[in-house]
Amino acid sequence: MTALAEGVAGAGSVEPPAPVRPVRRRGGWRVAVLVVLGLYFAIPLAASTWFTVRDRGAGGFTAEHYAGIPGAEGFAAAFGRSLALGALTVGLALLLMVPTIVLVELRLPRLRTTVELLTLMPLVVPPIALVVGVRSVLAWAPEHFYGTPVAEAMFALQEPALPWILVLVYVVLALPFVYRALDAGVRGADLRTLTEAARNLGASWPRVLVSVVLPVLRTSVLNASFLAFALVLGEYTVAAILGFETFPTWIVRISGSQPQLSVAVSVLSLVVTWGLLLLISALDRRRRIEETS
Amino acid sequence: MTTVPTTTSHGPTGAAAADLRSRPGTPVRLEGLTRRYGPVVALDGLDLEIAGGELLALLGPSGCGKTTALRAIAGFDRPDSGRVLLDDRDITGVPASKRDMGMVFQAYSLFPNLTVAENVAFGLRVRRRARSERAGRAAELLELVGLADRGKRYPHQLSGGQQQRVALARALAVAPQVLLLDEPLSALDAQVRVQLREEIRRIQLELGITTVFVTHDQAEALSVADRVGVMRAGRLEQVASPDELYERPATAFVAEFVGTMNRVPAILTGGAVELLGTRRPVTGATPAGGPVVALVRPESLVVAADPAGRGRVVTRTFSGASTRVLVALPDGVEVRIDVASADSQLLTPGAPVGVTPADRPVLVAPAEPA
Numbered sequence: 001m002t003a004l005a006e007g008v009a010g011a012g013s014v015e016p017p018a019p020v021r022p023v024r025r026r027g028g029w030r031v032a033v034l035v036v037l038g039l040y041f042a043i044p045l046a047a048s049t050w051f052t053v054r055d056r057g058a059g060g061f062t063a064e065h066y067a068g069i070p071g072a073e074g075f076a077a078a079f080g081r082s083l084a085l086g087a088l089t090v091g092l093a094l095l096l097m098v099p100t101i102v103l104v105e106l107r108l109p110r111l112r113t114t115v116e117l118l119t120l121m122p123l124v125v126p127p128i129a130l131v132v133g134v135r136s137v138l139a140w141a142p143e144h145f146y147g148t149p150v151a152e153a154m155f156a157l158q159e160p161a162l163p164w165i166l167v168l169v170y171v172v173l174a175l176p177f178v179y180r181a182l183d184a185g186v187r188g189a190d191l192r193t194l195t196e197a198a199r200n201l202g203a204s205w206p207r208v209l210v211s212v213v214l215p216v217l218r219t220s221v222l223n224a225s226f227l228a229f230a231l232v233l234g235e236y237t238v239a240a241i242l243g244f245e246t247f248p249t250w251i252v253r254i255s256g257s258q259p260q261l262s263v264a265v266s267v268l269s270l271v272v273t274w275g276l277l278l279l280i281s282a283l284d285r286r287r288r289i290e291e292t293s
Numbered sequence: 294m295t296t297v298p299t300t301t302s303h304g305p306t307g308a309a310a311a312d313l314r315s316r317p318g319t320p321v322r323l324e325g326l327t328r329r330y331g332p333v334v335a336l337d338g339l340d341l342e343i344a345g346g347e348l349l350a351l352l353g354p355s356g357c358g359k360t361t362a363l364r365a366i367a368g369f370d371r372p373d374s375g376r377v378l379l380d381d382r383d384i385t386g387v388p389a390s391k392r393d394m395g396m397v398f399q400a401y402s403l404f405p406n407l408t409v410a411e412n413v414a415f416g417l418r419v420r421r422r423a424r425s426e427r428a429g430r431a432a433e434l435l436e437l438v439g440l441a442d443r444g445k446r447y448p449h450q451l452s453g454g455q456q457q458r459v460a461l462a463r464a465l466a467v468a469p470q471v472l473l474l475d476e477p478l479s480a481l482d483a484q485v486r487v488q489l490r491e492e493i494r495r496i497q498l499e500l501g502i503t504t505v506f507v508t509h510d511q512a513e514a515l516s517v518a519d520r521v522g523v524m525r526a527g528r529l530e531q532v533a534s535p536d537e538l539y540e541r542p543a544t545a546f547v548a549e550f551v552g553t554m555n556r557v558p559a560i561l562t563g564g565a566v567e568l569l570g571t572r573r574p575v576t577g578a579t580p581a582g583g584p585v586v587a588l589v590r591p592e593s594l595v596v597a598a599d600p601a602g603r604g605r606v607v608t609r610t611f612s613g614a615s616t617r618v619l620v621a622l623p624d625g626v627e628v629r630i631d632v633a634s635a636d637s638q639l640l641t642p643g644a645p646v647g648v649t650p651a652d653r654p655v656l657v658a659p660a661e662p663a
């Protein structure tokens with residue numbers, strides 16, 4: 001609208017176009033917003049980094065805290081567990097949501113609002129409430145069902161090496177993000193026509209899902225996976241309350257005795273997550289460029 | 294319509310050639326198809342017989358149930374009642390993926406992640422044909438639709454018209470028994486539309502494939518179809534050849550939907566109609582006597598410059614050999630009349646003219662309470 005107004009004004013003016021002021025002001029705003037945002041993120045990050053590389057004893061800088069990460073007590077187990085939890089959460093959430101969203105889009109469009117509201121619930125219900133409920137059930141069920149497979153299952157879910165109960169909770173927590181990411185992809189593509197075209201050409205439903213729907217939703221599946229994965233890597237409350245050691249709870253545990261190491265790990269994980277995000281978008285862009293050239 | 298005698302049908306034609314040149318077209322029959330969406334009756338007991346190898350156009354205004362009928366044939370939608378028969382076999386319950394029908398959609402429907410050639414070969418890949426056969430077949434079909442050099446492109450690199458050509462090639466690649474086209478040209482601009490519809494007809498004749506072509510454009514339907522079925526509110530009003538539909542529309546709805554039609558008030562008495570001061574015999578369904586509306590084609594009216602005439606020329610539109618003249622008659626009636634351009638010199642806007650109906654029977658409809 002502003003551009004149009006300027007264009008119209010420019011067309012009417014006799015003198016050489018000189019509408020510099022509004023342009024510069026808009027550009028100025030843009031820069032200001034970027035600077036504020038940048039500072040908001042950069043200051044804590046820079047402070048953290050400074051904290052981890054400053055050598056307190058000798059003065060100057062040291063990489064000692066970063067070098068110490070791999071060998072730190074408990075790091076490998078906790079980090080590995082979080083990666084596994086992340087992968088399982090992503091897999092389960094996609095397995096649950098992709099068919100659901102496709103089904104809603106193609107067959108049950110009237111359920112769309114219901115599904116949308118349902119997936120919003122985890123944002124409304126605080127994680128603390130969710131986890132207290134889960135803990136009560138975990139405490140109550142084995143006793144109540146003592147000696148039955150239900151009790152066995154309850155124990156299996158709480159195996160400290162790989163607590164599946166966390167996967168289940170994380171899937172719920174990730175639903176809003178996964179749903180929204182996938183929904184954006186579904187809305188951007190004419191899935192109905194594409195699936196009907198495939199059906200018409202003789203494709204079975206599983207075939208349609210694998211050969212047509214997934215490739216079309218590729219970008220949004222990647223986005224959904226990234227969001228869910230990042231959520232798991234950073235989740236503290238649930239893991240701590242249920243008493244499992246994951247990457248975030250490990251960081252908190254060692255922060256008392258080794259503050260610089262714990263911050264170094266945080267900075268590093270931030271960089272890694274960020275790198276992963278760049279990698280995903282780069283991969284996606286390369287695919288697109290390949291298709292265009 | 295044409296049935297090949299069984300004694301000669303075991304021809305020596307090779308598999309590949311027989312594949313593309315198709316078997317004698319398969320007939321399709323719809324019996325009492327009904328489909329409701331809540332209170333909306335999309336199909337209201339539709340009966341239709343499509344002969345083998347015929348191109349039948351389903352013509353009708355938006356929302357009259359054309360797509361619903363086509364989707365019932367394709368198997369995307371289950372009718373509430375009625376049957377779909379393919380070659381006298383009831384296929385009403387057969388899923389879409391097993392119907393052996395090719396469909397081209399109104400919306401662009403190419404798979405965006407596959408190349409043009411891969412799109413065309415999709416149906417063959419699903420059928421687990423060998424890679425070499427798929428490639429050969431895709432090339433053959435792209436040649437058929439005039440896009441032999443675009444196989445390696447991606448859909449978004451093609452124009453709308455090219456995408457629909459590829460969609461046609463893809464639908465035909467599996468040598469389906471029936472071709473279904475749901476307004477395949479409606480998203481294209483006028484010139485491409487005319488060109489592509491002629492090409493669809495050429496290919497359809499070449500393959501001899503039974504085809505249902507859905508459109509809301511009467512010019513499109515009349516120009517490509519063997520027969521045209523005019524639909525209205527989920528039912529067929531008339532199924533006839535294009536010229537019969539134009540010359541002898543069975544109902545006022547058909548008459549007005551197909552071609553241009555003038556509505557002129559007239560008086561009906563004793564099987565003849567008093568129209569523009571002249572008596573003409575009546576054809577088709579006849580309402581009760583009294584005031585009626587006569588339906589008259591632009592070429593069935595005669596206009597002549599006449600200082601005493603009661604009409605006035607409003608506009609004159611030149612279109613090559615013929616010129617269309619819009620004439621205002623008394624009582625606010627306007628009529629469109631086609632005259633040979635050579636005879637239209639005196640028919641300038643404002644000129645007084647006389648209008649008479651040509652000497653042929655007239656179709657009438659009940660007068661509207663105006």
Ligand SMILES: Nc1ncnc2c1ncn2[C@@H]1O[C@H](COP(=O)(O)OP(=O)(O)O)[C@@H](O)[C@H]1O
Nearest residue numbers: 330333334335354355356357358359360361362
């Ligand atoms: N999936 C649907 N849900 C509800 N109503 C529908 C659906 N599909 C079609 N209709 C209705 O059925 C009628 C016929 O639709 P359609 O066959 O698409 O018409 P056409 O293709 O002739 O324009 C319309 O009134 C339309 O609104």
Ligand SMILES: [Mg+2]
Nearest residue numbers: 359360361476
């Ligand atoms: Mg339609």
